[in-house]
Amino acid sequence: MSRVLRVTLAVLTALGLLVLASSYFVSQTLNEWFERDLAGRADLALAGARDKLVEDWSGTSTTRMTALLTALTHDERLVAAAACSRAGSLLAATTEWPAEVSCNTIARHVRPAAGAPASEWTTWRSGVQMEGGPAHLSAMPLIDRGTPLGFVLLLHDFGFAERREARIQQLLVGTFAVLAGAASLLTIVIRRASWHGWTNEIRRMLRGDVHRPEFQPLMGDVRELIDRISVERDLDGTGGAWTPQRLKDSLRRYLLGERIVVLANREPYIHERQADGSVAVKHPASGLVTALEPVMRACSGVWVAHGSGSADRESVDAQDRIAVPPGEDDYVLRRIWLTPQEEQGYYYGFANEGLWPLCHIADTRPVFRSGDWDTYRDVNERFADAACQEMDADDAIVLVQDYHFALAPRLIRERKPRATIITFWHIPWPNFERLGICPFTEQILHGLLGSSILGFHTQFHCNNFFDSVDRFLEARIDREFDAVIYGGVRTLIRPYPISIDWPNRWALATPSVDQCRRELFAELDLPADTLLGVGVDRLDYTKGIEERLLAVERLLQRFPQYRGRLVFVQLAAPSRSTIPEYRALRDRLDVVVKRVNDEFGSGSYQPIVLRRSHHEPPLVFRYLKAAHFVYVSSLHDGMNLVAKEFVAARDDEQGVLVLSSFTGASRELAESLIVNPYDLDEASDALAAALAMPEAEQRVRMHAMRTFVAEFNVYRWAGRMLRDAERLRRRERLAGRFEGRAGDLPGLEA
Numbered sequence: 115m116s117r118v119l120r121v122t123l124a125v126l127t128a129l130g131l132l133v134l135a136s137s138y139f140v141s142q143t144l145n146e147w148f149e150r151d152l153a154g155r156a157d158l159a160l161a162g163a164r165d166k167l168v169e170d171w172s173g174t175s176t177t178r179m180t181a182l183l184t185a186l187t188h189d190e191r192l193v194a195a196a197a198c199s200r201a202g203s204l205l206a207a208t209t210e211w212p213a214e215v216s217c218n219t220i221a222r223h224v225r226p227a228a229g230a231p232a233s234e235w236t237t238w239r240s241g242v243q244m245e246g247g248p249a250h251l252s253a254m255p256l257i258d259r260g261t262p263l264g265f266v267l268l269l270h271d272f273g274f275a276e277r278r279e280a281r282i283q284q285l286l287v288g289t290f291a292v293l294a295g296a297a298s299l300l301t302i303v304i305r306r307a308s309w310h311g312w313t314n315e316i317r318r319m320l321r322g323d324v325h326r327p328e329f330q331p332l333m334g335d336v337r338e339l340i341d342r343i344s345v346e347r348d349l350d351g352t353g354g355a356w357t358p359q360r361l362k363d364s365l366r367r368y369l370l371g372e373r374i375v376v377l378a379n380r381e382p383y384i385h386e387r388q389a390d391g392s393v394a395v396k397h398p399a400s401g402l403v404t405a406l407e408p409v410m411r412a413c414s415g416v417w418v419a420h421g422s423g424s425a426d427r428e429s430v431d432a433q434d435r436i437a438v439p440p441g442e443d444d445y446v447l448r449r450i451w452l453t454p455q456e457e458q459g460y461y462y463g464f465a466n467e468g469l470w471p472l473c474h475i476a477d478t479r480p481v482f483r484s485g486d487w488d489t490y491r492d493v494n495e496r497f498a499d500a501a502c503q504e505m506d507a508d509d510a511i512v513l514v515q516d517y518h519f520a521l522a523p524r525l526i527r528e529r530k531p532r533a534t535i536i537t538f539w540h541i542p543w544p545n546f547e548r549l550g551i552c553p554f555t556e557q558i559l560h561g562l563l564g565s566s567i568l569g570f571h572t573q574f575h576c577n578n579f580f581d582s583v584d585r586f587l588e589a590r591i592d593r594e595f596d597a598v599i600y601g602g603v604r605t606l607i608r609p610y611p612i613s614i615d616w617p618n619r620w621a622l623a624t625p626s627v628d629q630c631r632r633e634l635f636a637e638l639d640l641p642a643d644t645l646l647g648v649g650v651d652r653l654d655y656t657k658g659i660e661e662r663l664l665a666v667e668r669l670l671q672r673f674p675q676y677r678g679r680l681v682f683v684q685l686a687a688p689s690r691s692t693i694p695e696y697r698a699l700r701d702r703l704d705v706v707v708k709r710v711n712d713e714f715g716s717g718s719y720q721p722i723v724l725r726r727s728h729h730e731p732p733l734v735f736r737y738l739k740a741a742h743f744v745y746v747s748s749l750h751d752g753m754n755l756v757a758k759e760f761v762a763a764r765d766d767e768q769g770v771l772v773l774s775s776f777t778g779a780s781r782e783l784a785e786s787l788i789v790n791p792y793d794l795d796e797a798s799d800a801l802a803a804a805l806a807m808p809e810a811e812q813r814v815r816m817h818a819m820r821t822f823v824a825e826f827n828v829y830r831w832a833g834r835m836l837r838d839a840e841r842l843r844r845r846e847r848l849a850g851r852f853e854g855r856a857g858d859l860p861g862l863e864a
């Protein structure tokens with residue numbers, strides 16, 4: 115909230131309280147006045163009629179007395195009158211006298227005891243609530259030469275008082291509202307004027323226009339303060355688009371240029387020996403790498419990863435390090451070597467047969483083996499040790515990535531208690547019932563809660579995490595500040611939706627749509643009027659590739675006009691292929707492709723082209739650019755960056771994205787055609803809609819998505835996490851100064 119808004123709100127609240135207090139006092143005072151006024155009127159009325167009443171009191175004519183009482187009620191506010199005997203029985207009353215007000219009940223207020231002398235008789239007055247509204251009752255003794263005769267009751271309408279009071283209150287509130295408006299306006303104007311005056315003065319002093327010696331020692335502090343404020347504004351996203359330079363500047367100025375250590379299983383560059391003996395450098399198919407690599411280029415530091423390429427060992431130095439990207443040397447890649455047994459137990463076993471299916475709802479049963487768990491724990495120790503070796507300070511920043519390293523945050527925390535550990539979980543976090551399937555749930559939660567910050571793609575995954583902690587650990591959940599306090603240490607749990615670099619370096623290097631189509635159509639031997647659909651994924655059962663091909667089949671069944679014209683190319687990078695589920699998927703896909711091509715293909719026309727191989731990013735982007743539509747059909751996915759890459763590729767603002775509602779990206783790319791990939795009718799309808807969509811509509815949708823991804827790019831993702839890390843550090847320092855613990859400071863990260 116802006117400062118001006120806060121000041122205005124404070125003024126308005128103060129005035130609001132003032133209105134309440136004033137209206138209470140006004141109400142009290144008015145009531146007193148009105149009651150006094152009515153009492154005076156009653157006295158006057160009785161004084162005027164007194165003699166006649168005394169005369170008639172002992173007479174026998176009730177009619178005369180009633181007439182006298184009726185005459186009294188000619189006063190506009192006197193609604194009824196009655197005469198009561200000393201014993202408390204009714205002698206006469208006007209017709210309006212309410213039956214529920216009896217002489218007998220009121221008698222005890224006028225004469226304290228039966229037979230009490232005249233000196234003890236008193237006038238009694240009270241407000242009463244009648245059917246028609248509030249009224250005021252006066253009971254006045256009638257005493258003749260020292261002898262009490264009885265008493266007269268006069269009932270006044272008090273509703274007028276209420277009406278008047280309401281009117282006065284309205285006027286009061288109106289007056290205060292006008293005053294409040296004027297006061298707020300005045301506050302804003304004064305504040306602005308004084309702020310401008312103050313900042314101008316400071317600026318003049320900093321420029322040296324004002325040479326006041328008494329201020330000179332303060333100048334250094336002021337400069338530093340201004341610097342901090344400007345960085346804070348930057349990190350709050352108010353300083354324009356996030357770029358590599360901005361991220362770099364923020365890191366340098368805000369976190370004092372700390373060198374970042376990334377811990378991730380997958381390495382950003384893989385050296386592979388080729389058949390001809392040469393070594394090729396490959397970019398792995400990995401959303402994690404796609405997102406983090408540009409961040410590391412901007413920030414520099416060290417990326418600790420498994421060296422999995424066939425020529426990786428021969429490419430590193432004696433410390434297993436190599437500067438990357440090749441030829442640019444922006445940061446260091448430190449490779450860790452795993453034995454085949456370690457890779458089997460830790461990567462294929464626990465991570466990809468256990469945690470991967472556990473966290474994804476894709477109908478594949480997780481498998482947990484205690485041997486895999488032991489290896490997973492050992493490998494986490496090895497990576498944690500390596501990460502600690504790479505830190506250049508005790509309080510360095512470590513970015514721990516994904517489900518391969520659930521134990522590493524705690525292990526690093528034990529070795530480097532002052533480190534800032536930011537863990538990001540790239541895949542969904544399951545609900546606690548599903549998580550409970552894992553026999554090592556508590557150890558995993560314990561490991562992750564060694565982090566300073568634990569990030570997920572969506573708030574939904576954060577909520578699942580909170581529920582899991584609630585269920586399995588003795589920990590305090592601070593939902594107000596999105597944190598878990600466990601063992602006295604606070605971990606912030608936050609959503610940080612991941613993204614891609616923008617401007618995207620691969621998209622910028624890709625030729626025009628026409629050129630991409632021309633070249634690819636020639637390579638694939640397709641006629642120029644072909645309608646091209648594209649899918650790009652690792653060959654993974656969570657990606658819904660089978661459902662995607664079935665949707666294409668359904669499309670061709672239901673919309674015959676696309677037979678012979680539509681070609682769907684699926685790029686499927688081999689992934690985790692030693693795991694039976696992945697091999698089974700590969701076989702199932704072959705069956706579907708064959709069936710669809712047999713049924714709808716003819717001559718050289720094949721409606722589905724399945725490319726089961728890795729493609730380097732320039733080729734992937736050529737496909738994305740040539741496509742008329744891209745279908746991302748994941749059955750469950752943390753984010754899915756292919757969807758964002760398609761948007762980045764389409765600088766012509768054409769092409770339609772058909773997107774599964776089970777991806778994190780569907781929360782952000784609302785202008786895509788969002789479908790349930792299991793519902794083949796719905797999905798094929800969406801594919802048909804994509805093929806028939808007018809250019810103007812494509813432009814509007816694509817433009818909106820491009821604007822979003824440009825704004826919410828991966829530099830912002832990293833910047834937000836680093837900002838939160840910096841705030842955390844600052845407050846931890848504060849907590850340290852007061853010898854408290856960060857976890858004990860309420861609202862630490864607000």
Ligand code: ADP
Pocket residue numbers: 398399400401402404650651652685686687727728729730731734753754755756757759
């Ligand atoms: P995940 O991280 O689960 O693989 P994402 O969609 O988030 O899924 O990211 C996948 C990344 O891998 C993207 O950058 C995409 O371009 C790349 N990729 C996917 N399939 C292939 C492929 N067949 N060949 C090369 N790169 C691929």
Ligand code: F6P
Pocket residue numbers: 380399400401402403516517540541652689690
């Ligand atoms: O994005 C999820 C993820 O599992 C990453 O951790 C990983 O790098 C990527 O998908 C690809 O998987 P892998 O590294 O096992 O090939």
